[in-house]
Amino acid sequence: MEVKVINTKKEEVGTVTLNDKVFNAPLHKHAIWLTVNWQLAKRRAGTASTKTRGEVRGGGRKPWPQKHTGRARQGSIRAPQWVGGGIVHGPKPKDWSFKLNKKVRRLALKSALSQRLREGNLIVVEDFEFPEIKTKLAKQVLKDLGLENEKVLIVVPDKYDEKMEKIWLSFRNLPKVKVLPVEGLNVYDVVCYPKIVVFKSVLPKIEERLAK
Secondary structure: OEEEEEOOOOOEEEEEEOOHHHHOOOOOHHHHHHHHHHHHHHHOOOOOOOOOOOOOOOOOOOOOOOOOOOOOOOOOOOOOOOOOOOOOOOOOOOOOOOOOOHHHHHHHHHHHHHHHHHHOOEEEEOOOOOOOOOHHHHHHHHHHOOOOOOOEEEEEOOOOOHHHHHHHHHHOOOOOEEEEEHHHOOHHHHHHOOEEEEEHHHHHHHHHHHOO
C-alpha cells in the first residue's frame, strides 16, 4: 500500500510503501476493547482504602448498659451505624491489572492504526525539526496541516533526542496535542486522538514491532 508523504506546509513530497499486514488489517473491535481495558486497568492505583470497625480508633467500652435504659442496645460507638464508625464492605487496596496476550495487543494496535489510515486520519509527514523551543512554531505547523482545532497525536522517533525534545517541548503547552515516542505507541492513545501525525522515519519501527 502506498501512502503520500507531506511536509509541514501540507505539500506532497513523495510516497512511502506500507506493510499491508500492519496498515491494512481488518477492524477487530473486541481486541481493541480488551486492550483499552487492559491499559486502563494497569493505570488504576488500587489504593482506595476504608477502615472496618476493628480498625477505627476508640469504641472499646460499651456506651451504655445492655438493659433497662430504654434505648437500643449498642456494643460500641465505632459500629457502622455510628458517625465515625467503621465502614461495611468498603474498598481495600487491590490490584486491578490482568494478563493480556501480546498477540491480542499487537492485533489491536494494527487494527486501530489501519482504521485511522482508512479514515484518512493517519498523516505521514517528512521528518522536521524546530530551531528553538517555541509554542508558536508548533501552532503554525498544526495550522498549515489543517489540524489547529483537532485532537492530534504526534508520533516521533525519540522524545529524548535533542532535536525531538525541542518539538516535544514546543507542543507540550497545546491542550489537544500529545507527542509520543514510537516505543510508546499504544491502542488507547490511537483511539483517543482522532488525528495521528506520524514521522516518516518511525514507520519502519512500527512495522518491525507489529509485522510478526
